[in-house]
Amino acid sequence: MEIERINDNTVKFYISYLDVEERGFSRDEIWFNRDKSEELFWEMMDEVNEEADFVMEGPLWIQVQAMDKGLEVTVTRAQLTKDGQKLDLPDDIEERRKMFSGEEAGSQEFDEFEPVYDEGDTKKLEYSFVLSEVEELLPIAKRLMYMPVDTALYHFDGKYYMHVKFDEILHSEKDVKDQLSVITEYLQQTPMTIHRLEEYGKPIFKEEALPNVLHYFG
Template identity: 80%
Template structure:
């Protein structure tokens, strides 16, 4: 986990999804299980406190940005008035920039639109799935059945198994389309919780794209 101390009140840290998994959490857990997401957050904050000497006193503003291969989290201690009341986040973006500006630099800080408690993922449909198989040839009948379906597919070998990663296009595929295609996929292959980030990092790439078409061409 990479940690950056912005100023006395703000710290920013980045954690990869691989690191999240190595800590015993799944990607779905941190988005949809509040207890697990809070457990991970406070575990990371303990590490931040040790490495960046960032003491957690009083209310905190937390902003989480989901990135391709991990999470960027910004935590700011809320400023309190003399009577102990929490100051609200400024509505003016320039004031927000001042709050998050590095004290050692004249450059403006990152713009933040809002602060959400722990991890709140936008309401978007899931577009990526992973399935497991033992032999590449198992994909041949599935490849024939889906050969005219416009989906992105990749194939990896990892820890003695093969993994088919499926990506749907949110423009080409409706929720009903995705449900129908997943039903077909599930007829042939069991789903897997192994993420594409782990496969890219540690797996052997067989086909980075057009996996089903390539399997049909070479093994069909």
């Protein structure tokens, strides 16, 4: 995959169909299966984050252009207002082109932009975190010992991934925020999806990962 950093808010990358297939996806899946296309997108964004230091924060806009031998994807972080709640986007499409591409108005490369997520508008209930050793979960397991939260642990591509799922009824927004603050003290969040972990990863603990880590490694 080829990655090009356009500016502070925009990154562009190209992936061939051969590379797509080597990652375990087919052309039909990325065009007609939303779950699969999202898995591929976040996997690519994880790679972009590592190589181009492009941190995913707030709403994102994506533009996908189909090429003869692959896909060209442009991703832009939306600018926020001072209160952090609304998108600070020009109404004029030409002005949007300027902001997102860093090029002069009139470019025909960008036509539409659609936010793929906005954490400010929805209550996110599932998260994934990456770690090198299972023992890294011990301090988290001890601190969250009495907190009801679903956790699973998988091994994939030389790393461990803990997936955390909160319950919309059991957990308030404050509960989610407090527990995530504990986890992020020790682990880095990753866009790896539970679907990809279940399909390609090796399950260590499919459920109650933190209690099991505390039991076997504590």
